[in-house]
Amino acid sequence: MKILTAAQTRQLDQATMQEQGLLSTELMERAATAFVQWFTGRFTPTEAGEILLLCGPGNNGGDGLSAARLLQRAGYRLRVALLPADKQSADWQHNRRLLPNSVAVAGIEPGRLPKIAVDSLVIDALFGTGLSRPLTGLAAKVVQHLNQARARVIAIDLPSGLFADAPQPANSAVVQAQHTVSFGLPKLAFLLPQNAAFVGEWEVKDIGLSEAFIAATATPWHYTDAAAVAGQLPPRPKFSHKGTFGHALLLAGSRGKMGAAVLTAGACLRGGVGLLTAHIPGCGYDIFQISQPEAMCLTDKQADFISELPELQPYQAVGIGPGLSQDPASLAVLRQLLKAAAQPLKKTGHLLPLIIDADALNLLSSHRALLKQLPENAILTPHPKEFERLTEPARDDYHRLELLREFATQHRCLVVLKGAYTCLATPDGALHFNSTGNAGMATGGSGDVLTGVLLALRAHAQLPAFEAARLGVYAHGRAGDLAAAQTGQAGLVAGDIVRHIGPALAEV
Ligand SMILES: NC(=O)C1=CN([C@@H]2O[C@H](COP(=O)(O)OP(=O)(O)OC[C@H]3O[C@@H](n4cnc5c(N)ncnc54)[C@H](O)[C@@H]3O)[C@@H](O)[C@H]2O)[C@H](O)CC1
Numbered sequence: 001m002k003i004l005t006a007a008q009t010r011q012l013d014q015a016t017m018q019e020q021g022l023l024s025t026e027l028m029e030r031a032a033t034a035f036v037q038w039f040t041g042r043f044t045p046t047e048a049g050e051i052l053l054l055c056g057p058g059n060n061g062g063d064g065l066s067a068a069r070l071l072q073r074a075g076y077r078l079r080v081a082l083l084p085a086d087k088q089s090a091d092w093q094h095n096r097r098l099l100p101n102s103v104a105v106a107g108i109e110p111g112r113l114p115k116i117a118v119d120s121l122v123i124d125a126l127f128g129t130g131l132s133r134p135l136t137g138l139a140a141k142v143v144q145h146l147n148q149a150r151a152r153v154i155a156i157d158l159p160s161g162l163f164a165d166a167p168q169p170a171n172s173a174v175v176q177a178q179h180t181v182s183f184g185l186p187k188l189a190f191l192l193p194q195n196a197a198f199v200g201e202w203e204v205k206d207i208g209l210s211e212a213f214i215a216a217t218a219t220p221w222h223y224t225d226a227a228a229v230a231g232q233l234p235p236r237p238k239f240s241h242k243g244t245f246g247h248a249l250l251l252a253g254s255r256g257k258m259g260a261a262v263l264t265a266g267a268c269l270r271g272g273v274g275l276l277t278a279h280i281p282g283c284g285y286d287i288f289q290i291s292q293p294e295a296m297c298l299t300d301k302q303a304d305f306i307s308e309l310p311e312l313q314p315y316q317a318v319g320i321g322p323g324l325s326q327d328p329a330s331l332a333v334l335r336q337l338l339k340a341a342a343q344p345l346k347k348t349g350h351l352l353p354l355i356i357d358a359d360a361l362n363l364l365s366s367h368r369a370l371l372k373q374l375p376e377n378a379i380l381t382p383h384p385k386e387f388e389r390l391t392e393p394a395r396d397d398y399h400r401l402e403l404l405r406e407f408a409t410q411h412r413c414l415v416v417l418k419g420a421y422t423c424l425a426t427p428d429g430a431l432h433f434n435s436t437g438n439a440g441m442a443t444g445g446s447g448d449v450l451t452g453v454l455l456a457l458r459a460h461a462q463l464p465a466f467e468a469a470r471l472g473v474y475a476h477g478r479a480g481d482l483a484a485a486q487t488g489q490a491g492l493v494a495g496d497i498v499r500h501i502g503p504a505l506a507e508v
């Protein structure tokens with residue numbers, strides 16, 4: 001699914017009307033109907049009590065007025081508070097005329113802000129994608145008044161005061177909604193942690209916007225939903241053998257961190273790899289062989305960390321990093337690996353696919369000259385702190401996305417920036433936000449599991465780097481969701497994610 005800017009969203013509305021021969025009021029009616037459908041599915045008239053609808057002067061306010069009419073017809077009690085403005089949009093005026101007199105309507109005045117009871121329901125239809133500057137004056141005052149009231153707030157399309165696609169200045173007035181019900185496509189603002197307190201839980205309702213326009217519109221931002229990865233897992237042909245699904249090499253573990261190697265290996269095996277060999281420090285031999293009998297194991301001459309790079313010829317993909325340690329000897333291994341991976345494989349002529357995680361990323365950060373040696377399409381899997389060590393501290397979430405795009409394009413690699421909406425950056429500058437996963441996955445070892453899944457999918461010769469990364473990130477999150485359905489989020493541990501990778505992949 002694409003994510004568009006506010007300006008593109010306006011063009012999309014126009015294109016939809018032209019394509020479908022719709023009046024703008026008809027499109028507005030679709031939006032309001034979709035909102036009301038959501039609302040009535042959530043709250044009965046009794047649960048809702050007297051709803052306050054805060055209404056701005058543009059089409060977001062128009063959506064609100066139309067929704068007010070539909071809600072009243074469905075038996076809800078409402079009062080409407082209008083934000084004064086020099087001019088209201090034509091569709092606003094249309095829906096104002098259609099609002100029955102039985103709905104109480106009052107103008108908002110500086111000295112007379114609407115009364116809002118604690119826990120009452122408020123629909124925020126002040127501003128949407130047409131916001132052109134931060135809110136000031138009376139509009140800002142209304143928003144602050146609303147945020148202080150501790151009401152249950154439901155925003156139409158966007159929490160008012162929030163830009164759809166860009167940061168607003170610090171301390172701007174923005175509605176803190178519990179729910180945001182948006183139309184057509186997700187907005188970039190929904191996916192960034194700094195906006196979580198404004199957006200709340202969000203949902204996007206289909207209002208039949210022009211598919212042709214969306215397909216023809218260029219954007220760096222994408223949202224990976226089930227449809228994006230459907231059918232992407234290569235089939236397992238009847239006459240396949242273990243060689244068909246690749247042989248992966250994992251370089252992981254150190255004293256005290258053998259669990260990372262075990263989890264990554266488990267995830268790689270569940271990710272469908274044909275064969276897995278792990279190269280681990282001597283101290284981890286029993287631990288690893290007992291916990292992962294399906295994997296093969298090579299031990300390093302060092303007991304506590306890895307200091308040797310095995311012969312790479314048998315492998316179709318290499319993962320390095322989980323629990324690795326940052327010992328200089330392990331740095332030397334990373335150096336050798338990058339050097340070896342710079343040469344195309346003799347068998348296929350392709351570059352050796354690499355997955356680089358955890359301490360291998362930290363080693364890259366402290367020896368940045370090595371970044372120049374990253375083979376094209378290597379997949380790096382940092383969390384935000386690891387990513388900023390590789391680049392620079394980000395001013396905010398939007399700046400971090402800029403840094404992410406720059407990094408992936410400059411180094412011709414894929415970067416998986418882990419978070420609530422894990423963001424996959426590609427060498428051509430695209431950013432793909434993942435839709436699966438939950439807060440239960442914020443637990444030690446989750447990242448190791450992701451590395452294992454990616455390693456398995458990269459070992460499949462059939463899957464190109466981008467498709468493997470997008471599918472791996474999606475399946476990892478989905479496995480976490482399936483696991484949390486059993487354990488609850490608090491009780492979730494990384495091993496639970498491993499056990500649900502199979503079912504998650506089976507779904508896609
Ligand atoms: N496809 C869809 O998504 C549909 C969306 N619809 C709704 O329309 C709004 C966007 O409407 P628009 O009229 O363009 O903008 P707004 O209502 O957000 O506000 C515009 C209004 O406000 C003035 N303004 C802008 N910034 C400020 C400010 N900082 N302070 C004061 N006033 C400001 C501006 O000059 C305008 O007068 C979208 O979000 C949806 O809710 C349609 O219903 C169709 C389908």
Ligand SMILES: [K+]
Nearest residue numbers: 124127158160
């Ligand atoms: K709004």
